[in-house]
Amino acid sequence: MAAPPSTTSTQTVISADLVRGQLRKLQPRKAAGPDKLCPRLLKTCAAELGEPLQRIFNLSLQLGRVPTLWKTSCIVPVPKKNCPSELNDYRPVALTSYLMKTLEWLFLSLLRPQVQHAQDSLQFAYQAGVGVEDAILYLLHRAHSHLDKGNGTVRILFLDFKDDRGCKTITVQYVFITWSLLPSFYCYILILRLYFYSHC
Known part of the structure; x- marks a missing residue:
């Protein structure tokens, strides 16, 4: 059985500056996820949270695990019209952790350059500037x-x-x-x- 990855030699993949930059891009008016950390707080404290979150994110990538709360989402029904009368008048909105979203965005920015050469030229979904x-x-x-x-x-x-x-x-x-x-x-x-x- 393979031994778990060692945490003694931590290789930095995500820098603190990248974390701070991503936190400053958050929209403060968005609703918080299950962890109750609203994006306004994360954006305001981006300078102080950069290094602690960098260690957590890099450790998460090294171990291949994320906290359970980060994978949890709250489904909130949002009405499509002013006076909803049936279930189809609502659309479900999933509220997830902004820490998890930040980690996903940072990891995507590292992963995309490595796989860009293998992408199909006719792929229109999940591409920046293409729709x-x-x-x-x-x-x-x-x-x-x-x-x-x-x-x-x-x-x-x-x-x-x-x-x-x-x-x-x-x-x-x-x-x-x-x-x-x-x-x-x-x-x-x-x-x-x-x-x-x-x-x-």
Whole structure:
């Protein structure tokens, strides 16, 4: 059985300056997590908390563990409208520890440069400065470039995974795009829309 990692030779991965800088980026008006540490306090005391949190964060990375409270979240229902009357009028918001969020952001800043060379160039999710609009523009550009060649068709399959009150929903949309009589327009025909429910 492998011995647990030794804590005598602590290799600094995260510096105190990085911790202070990340704490100063916190938004003070946000709600506190289960540990009751509000971001206003962490931001105000960033200079004093930099070194203690640096030791805790580095030890956590070295041992491969985080405190249980940091992994806990409080689910708070937030109304979508002024006068909610049913459960669907609320959206669940998970309040998690800002210490855990700070550690995640710092670790991500260290991890991203190491894996950036292996990322797919067509990955639009979880990328800085890239979003859904970029994915849609890329898809439309590919479809229109193919249709501009004339007498072509494009078939697109959309999958949407949703969890609504414990019911796993998969929405499948099959779109058939073909060249219309006018070259400047395309005819979008919705062929199939299916719903699958499971694990209710």
